[in-house]
Every structure is written in structure tokens, then in C-alpha cells.
Amino acid sequence: MRMQSGIGTKGIAALMINTTFLPSRASALDRLTGFVPAAGRLYAGGRNTDAGPGHPGAVSKLSPYLRHRLITEHEVVAGVLARHDLAEAEKFVQEVLWRTYWKGWLEMRPFVWHRFVEQRDSQREAFKDDRALLDAERGLTGIEGFDDWARELMQTGYLHNHARMWFASIWIFTLRLPWALGADFFLRHLVDADAASNTLSWRWVAGLQTVGKTYLATADNIARYTNGRFAPRGLATEAVALTEAAIGPACALQDLLPRDPAQPSLLLLTHEDMNPESVFPPSTGFRSVIIASDPAWLWGDCARQFVDAASSELALRACSHFNCPAGVIHRLDAATLIASAKATGVKQIITPFAPVGPVADALARLVPVLAQEGITLVAVRRAWDSTFWPHAKKGFFAFKERMPDLLREQGLA
Numbered sequence: 114m115r116m117q118s119g120i121g122t123k124g125i126a127a128l129m130i131n132t133t134f135l136p137s138r139a140s141a142l143d144r145l146t147g148f149v150p151a152a153g154r155l156y157a158g159g160r161n162t163d164a165g166p167g168h169p170g171a172v173s174k175l176s177p178y179l180r181h182r183l184i185t186e187h188e189v190v191a192g193v194l195a196r197h198d199l200a201e202a203e204k205f206v207q208e209v210l211w212r213t214y215w216k217g218w219l220e221m222r223p224f225v226w227h228r229f230v231e232q233r234d235s236q237r238e239a240f241k242d243d244r245a246l247l248d249a250e251r252g253l254t255g256i257e258g259f260d261d262w263a264r265e266l267m268q269t270g271y272l273h274n275h276a277r278m279w280f281a282s283i284w285i286f287t288l289r290l291p292w293a294l295g296a297d298f299f300l301r302h303l304v305d306a307d308a309a310s311n312t313l314s315w316r317w318v319a320g321l322q323t324v325g326k327t328y329l330a331t332a333d334n335i336a337r338y339t340n341g342r343f344a345p346r347g348l349a350t351e352a353v354a355l356t357e358a359a360i361g362p363a364c365a366l367q368d369l370l371p372r373d374p375a376q377p378s379l380l381l382l383t384h385e386d387m388n389p390e391s392v393f394p395p396s397t398g399f400r401s402v403i404i405a406s407d408p409a410w411l412w413g414d415c416a417r418q419f420v421d422a423a424s425s426e427l428a429l430r431a432c433s434h435f436n437c438p439a440g441v442i443h444r445l446d447a448a449t450l451i452a453s454a455k456a457t458g459v460k461q462i463i464t465p466f467a468p469v470g471p472v473a474d475a476l477a478r479l480v481p482v483l484a485q486e487g488i489t490l491v492a493v494r495r496a497w498d499s500t501f502w503p504h505a506k507k508g509f510f511a512f513k514e515r516m517p518d519l520l521r522e523q524g525l526a
């Protein structure tokens with residue numbers, strides 16, 4: 114384990130594929146500060162336009178920071194509402210809540226994620242040498258816009274929301290490729306790659322999420338919202354919803370073990386929540402902090418590099434906030450955790466709750482092994498998630514209706 118290892122701003126920049134997303138909390142806060150003045154009418158009026166890479170746009174580009182919780186939804190909404198009233202910033206706040214909604218929705222239907230993983234794996238095999246798939250992934254289809262977005266995604270790790278929608282729609286309805294392989298392509302290249310937002314957005318475009326309701330990309334809409342950069346020909350003129358076996362009702366949110374504040378403990382952090390300072394005060398008394406930056410939990414190099422550099426920066430923050438040793442490991446296994454727990458004399462490991470995805474699966478596998486050594490792994494869910502997630506049982510409209518009340522519950526609005 115690298116203890117208190119840190120890298121300066123220069124090091125962080127050098128580690129990045131591009132400099133759009135510097136992997137640190139300070140960069141997240143700077144980006145929020147820079148965006149806040151435009152979070153009202155400017156955002157609402159301009160958010161649908163994708164001016165192209167390198168051109169200023171109306172959107173915040175906060176997604177990699179929110180996804181890894183270098184900055185939290187609460188902080189972002191609080192920052193925006195300190196400058197604008199809710200009516201003015203409603204559109205932006207709603208978009209942040211789409212993320213919260215997708216996370217809550219999937220948390221109560223984890224089998225949708227596991228079904229996606231199975232489909233992706235079997236289709237990857239079936240389409241191993243498929244020419245159409247290879248062309249789509251390399252941006253060689255000849256479809257204007259689509260090819261540019263494929264390349265932009267691979268070069269920058271980011272696509273505008275509208276481009277993601279057009280791309281997914283063309284992938285599914287024009288190229289007739291399996292949606293799960295498109296979702297996989299995004300996961301392998303997005304720096305904000307997220308099990309919930311990505312899988313459920315692809316399902317939404319395909320007509321699986323809101324059953325029967327699809328998203329059809331049209332040349333007119335693309336030309337209008339790319340400032341005339343693209344007007345692809347030959348796009349599908351209808352989008353017939355895909356179908357699947359019924360997915361069953363939502364389950365309850367997972368019950369969490371209570372944390373024993375009297376017990377000495379160790380803090381385990383992952384890329385699912387890189388902002389422990391806002392959950393645990395310095396007085397929590399952790400004996401040590403382990404930051405697991407395991408490349409197996411991420412799908413692509415862009416996200417891996419981002420998380421790896423952010424983990425080093427997190428080690429410095431955690432060490433100073435909790436006044437204890439903090440280090441990064443690159444493979445999380447039970448043996449490492451047990452050895453660390455023994456070395457620091459703790460029987461309790463605390464970790465911020467990991468939502469549905471590879472980290473949650475890995476932690477679930479560790480629990481029984483740790484238990485054999487008398488060590489408990491206690492997950493702590495943020496108040497934001499506990500407040501909003503239970504309301505993600507139905508569609509976004511019903512969720513959105515609760516937004517003002519739930520924001521008030523969070524001390525906002």
C-alpha cells in the first residue's frame with residue numbers, strides 16, 4: 114500500500130488523456146464555481162445544443178466529478194440554489210436529479226444490471242468479428258455525426274447528452290446493433306461511465322425503460338442542435354420499441370448494518386464516493402484509510418486514469434482530514450483488508466455505500482470472508498440517497514413532483 118502518496122497538480126495533468134477533466138476535488142469545485150452563474154436561464158435555453166468538442170456550451174461538464182462523488186449532488190444543488198431560486202434553476206436541478214433517480218431505480222432493481230451484464234457478455238461473443246459492430250465502434254459507418262461522436266468519445270471520454278441520445282438511437286434503430294453492446298461501448302470510453310445512468314439511458318432510448326416509448330434521432334433535430342454541423346442521411350424513420358421478459362417489481366432498498374461508533378475502525382474508500390470529508394468528521398477516529406483503486410471495477414482506460422489520479426489526491430485529503438495514514442491499493446482482496454485490520458487492531462471497516470455495480474458486487478463477496486475473521490464491513494449511505502432513492506419506484510415524473518419537498522428535507526430550496 115502506498116501511504117500518503119500524493120501527486121501535485123502537474124502530475125495530475127500529466128496523467129490525463131486530455132485536460133478537460135482534471136482529476137481532483139479542487140477541479141470539481143472550480144468547475145462548479147465557474148458554472149453557477151449560468152445554471153439558470155442560460156442552461157435551460159442552451160443545454161440541448163452540442164456545439165462540438167472545444168467549443169463552449171451551456172452544460173456544466175460536472176459529470177465525471179459527480180459520478181465519482183469528488184463533488185456531491187448536495188453540494189452542486191446547494192451551490193446553484195445559493196445563486197438562483199429553484200424556479201430559475203429548475204431545469205438544471207432536475208438534470209442532477211435524473212442521476213439520483215437512475216441510481217435509486219437501479220438500486221431497487223439490481224437484477225436489471227445483472228441481466229445487462231449477461232446480455233453484454235453473450236452478445237460480445239456472438240458479435241466478436243461483426244463488421245458492422247467494428248465499423249460503428251471505430252466511427253467508420255459513413256453516417257455523418259455518428260462517426261464523429263464515436264471518435265469524439267474515444268478521444269475525449271465525454272459526449273454531450275444530446276449526442277449520447279442520437280448516437281444510441283442510430284446504433285439501435287438505424288444500424289440495428291444490440292443495445293447492450295452500445296451501452297458497453299460507452300462504458301468502455303466514458304470518463305463518467307456509470308452503471309445506472311448509462312444502462313438505464315440506453316434502455317430508455319430502446320423503449321425498454323419506459324415500455325414502448327423510444328427515442329428516434331432525426332436529421333432535422335441533429336442539424337438544429339449541432340448548429341448545422343451534421344445532417345446525416347439515411348437514418349431510420351421509425352423506432353419500434355425493443356421488447357424483453359418482464360423485469361418484476363422493485364425490491365426494498367438494502368438494509369445496512371448499524372455502525373458501532375465506540376469501536377475503532379478503518380475507512381475503506383472506492384471510486385464510488387471520493388468525498389469522505391462530507392460524511393465523516395475528523396473526530397471519527399479512523400485508525401487508517403485504504404483507498405481501493407482497482408482497475409477491474411472500471412470498464413475503460415479513460416475512467417481508470419481519472420480514478421487512479423483522483424485516488425492519489427484523495428489519499429492526501431483523507432490523511433490530512435482524519436489525521437491518520439491513508440494509502441492507495443490497486444487490488445482489493447480479503448487478505449489485504451484482514452491484514453490491515455489486524456495491523457491497526459480494528460474489527461470494524463467502514464465504507465461509503467457502493468451502489469449497484471462492480472464495486473458493490475466485490476464488497477458483497479468480501480463480507481462473508483471478513484466475517485470469518487470477526488471483522489464487519491459497515492456501509493454508510495448518504496442522507497441524499499436515503500432521502501431520494503425510495504421515491505424512484507415509478508417514473509421520473511412522479512419522482513420530480515416530490516423534488517421541492519425532498520430538497521427542503523435536505524435543507525435546500
Ligand SMILES: Cc1cc2nc3c(=O)[nH]c(=O)nc-3n(C[C@H](O)[C@H](O)[C@H](O)COP(=O)(O)OP(=O)(O)OC[C@H]3O[C@@H](n4cnc5c(N)ncnc54)[C@H](O)[C@@H]3O)c2cc1C
Pocket residue numbers: 160172173174175176177179180208209210211212213215272273274275277278281299303305306307308310311312314315318
Ligand atoms: C445513452 C446515454 C448514456 C449515458 N451514460 C451516462 C453515464 O455513463 N454516466 C453519466 O454520468 N451520465 C450518463 N448519461 C447522462 C448524461 O448524458 C450525462 O450525465 C451528461 O451528458 C453529462 O454532462 P454534463 O455534466 O455537462 O451535464 P449537465 O447537463 O451539466 O447536467 C448536470 C449533471 O446532471 C446529471 N445529468 C444530466 N443529464 C442526465 C441524464 N440524462 N441522466 C442522468 N444524469 C444526468 C449529470 O450528473 C450531470 O453532470 C447518459 C445519457 C445517455 C442518453
